[in-house]
Amino acid sequence: MQERHPLRGEAITRELLRPLTQTPMVFWIAVIILGAVLTAFAFAVGWMFYWGLGTTGLNTPVFWGFMITNFVFWIGISHAGVMISAILRLTQAEWRRPVTRAAEVMTIFSLMTAMLFPFLHTGRPWRTVYWVFPYDFERGVWPDPRGPLVWDPAAVFTYLTGSTLFLYTTLIPDMALLRDRSTGWRKTVYTILALGWRGNERQWKLQLVAGILLSALILPVFVSVHSIVSWDFAVSLIPVWHASIFAPYFVIGAVHSGVSAVITLMALMRWLFGFHNYLREEHFDSIGRLLIVVATGWIWFFLLDIIFAMFTRDPRELEVMHQRIFEWPYALLLAFIFVFAYIIPVPVWMFRKFRRNIKIMFWTSLMVNVGMWAERYWLILPGLERKFEFTFMWSWYRPSIVELTLIFGSFALVTMLLLLFSKIFPPVAVWEEKEGVNFAQDIQVGKRTVHATIREE
Amino acid sequence: MSSHGHSVPRVWSLSPREIAADGTRRIGELGSLYRLGLIIAAVLAAVGVVSVIAGPLLQGYSDRSVWTYVTAVFFFLMSTVAAAPCLSVALRLARGHWRRPVNRVAEIWVAALIVPAILFFLLQGTHPTSEGRSSLWMGWPGAPWLWSSIMMIALVICGYAFLYFSSRPDFAILRDQVDDNPNGIFARLAGTWRGTIKQWAVHDRGLSYIGVFYVMLFVGMMTIISSDFIIGMVPGYHSSIFPVYWVVTSFQAAIALTLVTAAVLRKFGGAEKYLELDQFWGLSKMLLALGLLWFYFWWSEFIITWYGRMPYEVNFLRFFFFDTYLWLFVIVIGFCFLAPLLGLMWNFVRRSYTGPTVVASLVLIGILADRIRLASIGYTIPDIYESYFLSVPDAHYPGVFDVLLTVGFIGAAVGVVLVAMRFIAVPSIWEMTGGLWLRSQRKYKKADVIVIGKPE
Numbered sequence: 001m002q003e004r005h006p007l008r009g010e011a012i013t014r015e016l017l018r019p020l021t022q023t024p025m026v027f028w029i030a031v032i033i034l035g036a037v038l039t040a041f042a043f044a045v046g047w048m049f050y051w052g053l054g055t056t057g058l059n060t061p062v063f064w065g066f067m068i069t070n071f072v073f074w075i076g077i078s079h080a081g082v083m084i085s086a087i088l089r090l091t092q093a094e095w096r097r098p099v100t101r102a103a104e105v106m107t108i109f110s111l112m113t114a115m116l117f118p119f120l121h122t123g124r125p126w127r128t129v130y131w132v133f134p135y136d137f138e139r140g141v142w143p144d145p146r147g148p149l150v151w152d153p154a155a156v157f158t159y160l161t162g163s164t165l166f167l168y169t170t171l172i173p174d175m176a177l178l179r180d181r182s183t184g185w186r187k188t189v190y191t192i193l194a195l196g197w198r199g200n201e202r203q204w205k206l207q208l209v210a211g212i213l214l215s216a217l218i219l220p221v222f223v224s225v226h227s228i229v230s231w232d233f234a235v236s237l238i239p240v241w242h243a244s245i246f247a248p249y250f251v252i253g254a255v256h257s258g259v260s261a262v263i264t265l266m267a268l269m270r271w272l273f274g275f276h277n278y279l280r281e282e283h284f285d286s287i288g289r290l291l292i293v294v295a296t297g298w299i300w301f302f303l304l305d306i307i308f309a310m311f312t313r314d315p316r317e318l319e320v321m322h323q324r325i326f327e328w329p330y331a332l333l334l335a336f337i338f339v340f341a342y343i344i345p346v347p348v349w350m351f352r353k354f355r356r357n358i359k360i361m362f363w364t365s366l367m368v369n370v371g372m373w374a375e376r377y378w379l380i381l382p383g384l385e386r387k388f389e390f391t392f393m394w395s396w397y398r399p400s401i402v403e404l405t406l407i408f409g410s411f412a413l414v415t416m417l418l419l420l421f422s423k424i425f426p427p428v429a430v431w432e433e434k435e436g437v438n439f440a441q442d443i444q445v446g447k448r449t450v451h452a453t454i455r456e457e
Numbered sequence: 458m459s460s461h462g463h464s465v466p467r468v469w470s471l472s473p474r475e476i477a478a479d480g481t482r483r484i485g486e487l488g489s490l491y492r493l494g495l496i497i498a499a500v501l502a503a504v505g506v507v508s509v510i511a512g513p514l515l516q517g518y519s520d521r522s523v524w525t526y527v528t529a530v531f532f533f534l535m536s537t538v539a540a541a542p543c544l545s546v547a548l549r550l551a552r553g554h555w556r557r558p559v560n561r562v563a564e565i566w567v568a569a570l571i572v573p574a575i576l577f578f579l580l581q582g583t584h585p586t587s588e589g590r591s592s593l594w595m596g597w598p599g600a601p602w603l604w605s606s607i608m609m610i611a612l613v614i615c616g617y618a619f620l621y622f623s624s625r626p627d628f629a630i631l632r633d634q635v636d637d638n639p640n641g642i643f644a645r646l647a648g649t650w651r652g653t654i655k656q657w658a659v660h661d662r663g664l665s666y667i668g669v670f671y672v673m674l675f676v677g678m679m680t681i682i683s684s685d686f687i688i689g690m691v692p693g694y695h696s697s698i699f700p701v702y703w704v705v706t707s708f709q710a711a712i713a714l715t716l717v718t719a720a721v722l723r724k725f726g727g728a729e730k731y732l733e734l735d736q737f738w739g740l741s742k743m744l745l746a747l748g749l750l751w752f753y754f755w756w757s758e759f760i761i762t763w764y765g766r767m768p769y770e771v772n773f774l775r776f777f778f779f780d781t782y783l784w785l786f787v788i789v790i791g792f793c794f795l796a797p798l799l800g801l802m803w804n805f806v807r808r809s810y811t812g813p814t815v816v817a818s819l820v821l822i823g824i825l826a827d828r829i830r831l832a833s834i835g836y837t838i839p840d841i842y843e844s845y846f847l848s849v850p851d852a853h854y855p856g857v858f859d860v861l862l863t864v865g866f867i868g869a870a871v872g873v874v875l876v877a878m879r880f881i882a883v884p885s886i887w888e889m890t891g892g893l894w895l896r897s898q899r900k901y902k903k904a905d906v907i908v909i910g911k912p913e
Binding site: 091094220223227231234235237242243244245246247248293300301304305307308309310311312313441443445446450451452453454455 | 550551553554591593595676680684688689692693694695696697698699700701749753754757758760761762764765767844845894895897899901906907908909910911912
């Protein structure tokens with residue numbers, strides 16, 4: 001889909017660098033609000049560290065609650081970057097250009113936030129450090145490399161390293177641009193970060209090859225990360241967790257929530273930075289269509305997980321499944337997930353006029369992520385509450401105010417990091433936009449002029 | 458742009474008029490090789506029919522294991538013939554320009570959907586009642602026979618509607634350029650098509666809707682088949698990923714089938730002008746991706762079972778992969794995963810005619826082996842009403858009739874497609890001419906580039 005806004009090089013540079021040079025009032029208001037939430041977050045963390053995990057709703061046998069749910073959720077959001085950037089780059093979708101940078105940055109910040117939660121969840125993270133470093137081999141207790149809790153950090157750190165490299169590669173031309181237009185300490189910083197970029201033919205060629213290679217290499221990592229997170233649950237024998245579909249189901253759910261988050265971010269950027277010429281209706285339209293496919297794939301996996309769990313003859317499995325589907329509060333939560341993550345947004349996205357309505361796309365994408373957060377909770381908690389066979393060992397989980405503060409704080413943290421990023425680097429890739437303009441052509445078909453593009457190879 | 462060492466692909470050198478003339482010529486002049494292929498396919502089909510009558514049908518439905526290879530060939534045809542149009546739908550939705558010659562090559566296979574449909578109805582007699590065992594249907598009245606039959610009929614109708622809708626503009630071209638008879642077959646098939654703007658708008662939209670509906674029906678039908686024929690037949694087996702594995706491997710088979718068909722059409726069907734390196738390159742990239750996904754979905758199931766170590770789950774592993782059907786599984790993993798990975802990871806192999814064709818042929822063999830393995834698993838359990846899978850059955854080996862009916866029904870499907878090619882142009886005339894309008898070669902600075910129009 002090609003819709004044109006006649007823009008030329010200098011105008012693109014000026015408009016896309018505007019967030020770095022101008023700071024609207026709304027930016028400061030956002031910083032103050034987010035700062036307040038982050039202060040509460042820091043206080044909650046301190047409170048929990050001081051008083052211990054008793055300040056949370058965790059109990060026996062529910063050792064994983066809001067914090068692990070949030071960890072899974074943010075890992076899911078981080079899948080947006082690769083989904084949008086790498087896959088669309090490899091398939092040469094033209095509409096990717098204004099979207100990729102925001103998606104890549106969100107990947108990194110949401111990964112960093114996600115990784116915070118397992119540490120917080122230990123209650124006294126410094127103890128984790130001295131349990132592990134230096135490892136006391138005299139005890140004769142050996143770390144088990146076959147355990148998913150060992151695979152997990154390996155996968156997440158690999159993904160973070162790969163995503164950072166991926167983002168950095170795409171940032172280099174823009175940092176050279178900033179180097180040439182800044183003075184003082186900023187110039188020094190950008191000069192170092194631009195790695196001597198001059199924009200000659202060889203450099204562009206290397207940058208292109210690096211982009212394609214990294215796109216291809218990061219895809220298996222992207223799939224492995226959420227698969228391994230899912231195996232944290234699935235390789236155990238806890239009822240309803242021990243399901244073979246968990247890995248792809250988590251991945252597609254992650255793509256669903258991650259791409260929805262990109263829409264939310266695009267709408268906010270358009271509103272905050274005035275990027276109307278770049279984040280256009282056609283881009284929301286394209287992502288909306290992509291999301292219909294992703295969401296439908298997700299709902300199929302969701303239903304398969306429920307239906308085939310019932311094929312088992314194991315009474316405990318059936319008991320927990322009954323609890324998840326028919327008992328309070330999980331029955332309500334299930335309905336909520338269906339409605340928020342599929343039944344409302346997908347029919348809305350079916351209509352072109354709604355896909356091109358930024359407000360509707362913003363609210364529906366937000367709705368998806370509320371639903372997807374609830375879905376993570378719905379997947380994790382019921383199995384734990386009835387983990388043991390005997391009813392006197394069952395338990396309930398109610399999150400405390402400390403945990404709620406941590407959850408809201410994580411959202412504030414990611415948003416704050418994104419805002420700060422936009423003050424240092426362009427939130428839309430300047431060079432990609434200019435490349436898109438250079439590739440833009442026209443073709444005459446009969447009496448009609450059709451927008452066209454040079455085919456990349 | 459030729460930015461990392463590839464040469465700029467050749468622009469199609471034909472004019473729209475020449476493409477139309479070439480398409481009509483291919484319909485009108487089907488050579489001696491075509492006739493030979495048709496005769497062989499007809500003989501194989503006859504052998505298949507005789508084998509199924511002399512074998513399973515005469516033995517009746519009391520012993521389900523005699524139907525194993527009818528089920529296997531049904532699985533194989535559903536995974537190839539019925540899956541192929543899904544590739545066409547996906548490529549259309551993605552709007553890639555290179556897909557134009559490929560679409561019809563994939564969707565022509567829907568013509569053979571009647572063959573697995575007949576087998577499906579024959580196999581309905583092998584289904585025991587769903588009472589007393591795990592089933593998707595949970596005691597619905599008439600289940601599983603009524604509802605799965607309705608789905609199958611809907612799939613067949615939708616498949617033929619998709620092929621007809623896609624071919625209608627070509628029928629009009631053939632009506633106007635080949636068949637002078639106003640009551641001839643092409644005139645009847647083309648109906649009132651005149652190519653007005655309104656007709657084209659309805660055609661484009663209708664094709665998308667029918668195509669998407671077909672894909673949804675296909676996924677639904679494959680979920681039902683995987684449940685009714687396999688998961689529900691193995692006591693205690695409740696792998697929720699299995700239907701996904703089933704569908705994804707079917708998409709892999711569909712790509713492989715399209716690649717092999719494209720290679721045959723290039724060699725014998727006079728389509729070498731249309732099916733160029735671009736098409737083989739694009740399809741082989743997809744085949745590589747699907748090969749990796751094959752491993753991912755298999756591994757996702759395997760690791761959960763292997764890690765869980767429940768006694769009955771260990772029995773699944775022994776039955777499915779390691780003891781009973783080890784050699785079939787080795788063929789499957791070799792041809793469906795290792796062959797695409799080791800062959801197509803190299804760009805020079807992907808960007809050739811021979812490499813993708815060889816790998817695609819291996820994938821088809823691998824998928825056939827996989828479907829034989831799965832049919833054998835589903836149809837040879839002594840007591841499907843047990844609560845847990847406590848003992849591992851022996852392997853089921855094919856008899857003469859089993860081999861003959863497998864080859865025969867695959868031949869029958871090929872025969873139906875050959876007959877369909879007598880009436881439907883492969884590749885599509887209208888898609889090729891439409892593509893020509895939107896494509897041009899230009900000078901951009903010092904490079905020759907391809908410019909692709911994006912009208913919507």
